[in-house]
Amino acid sequence: MLKTRFTELLGIQHPIVQGGMQWVGRAELASAVSNAGGLGILTGLTQPTPQALKDEIARCRQMTAKPFGVNLTILPSLKPIPHDEYAQAIIDSDIKIVETAGSNPAKYIGMFKQAGVKVLHKCTAVRHALTAERHGADVISIDGFECAGHPGEDDVPNQILIPACVDKVKIPVIASGGFADGRGLAMALAMGAEGINMGTRFMATKEAPIHANVKQKIAEAGERDTALIFRSLRNTSRVFKNKIAEEVVRIEREKGPAMKIDDVAHLVSGARGRTVYEEGDTDLGIWSAGMVVGLIHDVPSCQELVSRIVREAEEIIRGRLEKMIA
């Protein structure tokens, strides 16, 4: 057992969070992580409507008696998303922990705080962490360059970003991006974080509601098997380096800063990403994966995984670090 400011604040057993993941963060996974003593999180916008999210929350409650959270990500999108209604659905469902992410979270942090919800704000830069803290966030989930999905445009890895953030904000910080094992947890705690958030690692678990082929691909991949796309659109995203991602990279290199989303829209539609998870053809669409695929070699249950990470971190502290002190 590792106790931190974060586990105390949220009343959870282990300082391990399963962060929001589009198409992946459903009740099967969130409940399994919470049952394992971590914090599972449903991805709000994976549900097609606010009502569907309410139903998913109810379904998750039937699968775990432990606390879980809901993610609400505010990013620009082609068709407008009723974020307010999703936020209200979360509050109406009596959810007590929310992970916000994306741009301008002030309004939603305010809404959630007023409803007595604890807010973890995920962001990729110290200046954004300070803004979220000022607006009332309870925890910062700082997300390094290593991460799957949106690392921002600064390219600062966690080794620098965690201590830089911890030095500036007063609320607890958890570290996100690049975590898969007890070494990562011990590292994050050593650098001043109070816990870790994992995405890609939880995709390769028995309970993750995605096709077994995707899990297998993650378990086999090396640390050089991700790619950054959309840098030229200032909407950088880290994805698994399959044939489609390589084609997007090629077009992006060729067109340079003049690239428009229309140049690659046929390759990157969200629907195709979802189909990868459902049908298991990992070359069919763009899908997010962090560099940490290089440290993932198996597909355990969430219970096995969470227990192992905590045990490894304890062994590192007691069996390795302490013994180095002469």
Add this chain to the structure above:
Amino acid sequence: MLKTRFTELLGIQHPIVQGGMQWVGRAELASAVSNAGGLGILTGLTQPTPQALKDEIARCRQMTAKPFGVNLTILPSLKPIPHDEYAQAIIDSDIKIVETAGSNPAKYIGMFKQAGVKVLHKCTAVRHALTAERHGADVISIDGFECAGHPGEDDVPNQILIPACVDKVKIPVIASGGFADGRGLAMALAMGAEGINMGTRFMATKEAPIHANVKQKIAEAGERDTALIFRSLRNTSRVFKNKIAEEVVRIEREKGPAMKIDDVAHLVSGARGRTVYEEGDTDLGIWSAGMVVGLIHDVPSCQELVSRIVREAEEIIRGRLEKMIA
């Protein structure tokens, strides 16, 4: 005191190395780091001739009785460099620790091993670490995306690279790039490394033989104040983001993969980088700096710095990590 496989192997007090740095790694700095109980390293090619390197080694010996090393970096250069003669000068000077870096080190690792020299090979990829181990290197100094100078082309940060490397090689690994304080040392040890290598942090010390303005600039900079240049030449380099670096980045973005070194040669000559260090106008030329500038806020002596880092790491292990175990 922190004892690791690395300190035992080299017979040094603290698991902290001051890595090779062009124009910076002279006797003043290397001797100060070794006197502080770390491992100071002279930069071989900073000396204009093999004989000048012999003289510099002799000068360093007058400044410290403790072990220090010499760096020999093998990189493509416009005018040919007599690497063999530098290697022979190192051996003839009875140096017992060498840091190799750059491409195809097999020949030099062989030469040094035959002369009874311990070889630390610095590299930026697990596959290169395995090659160096096969050729007889004693220690791998694995260098993450965060680092100053040449991070390679894979962009894998230390959070992923250290454990990925430790899992594959059998010889001790030290971690390089992004280190400045006890949090970094504790992090590296937690991830399986046996020590750390620092460059930028040692530039901002009293003894570093560079202009005070450069040290001040490092102490004031934030984690977003470095830039990557020469990606299009596949010779990526992380440098301080001054006006000249921004101009190179602009030209590189404009020309894309078609950029030639001639397009920017007037901006990036090594002589101008050297002049920055000598004259202190930090906007005059391109000079290397790691992202860790964002964690550096002072200009201590090497003795103060090394002691502080070790003390902080011990406090993190005993005062923070151990207390989290419930």
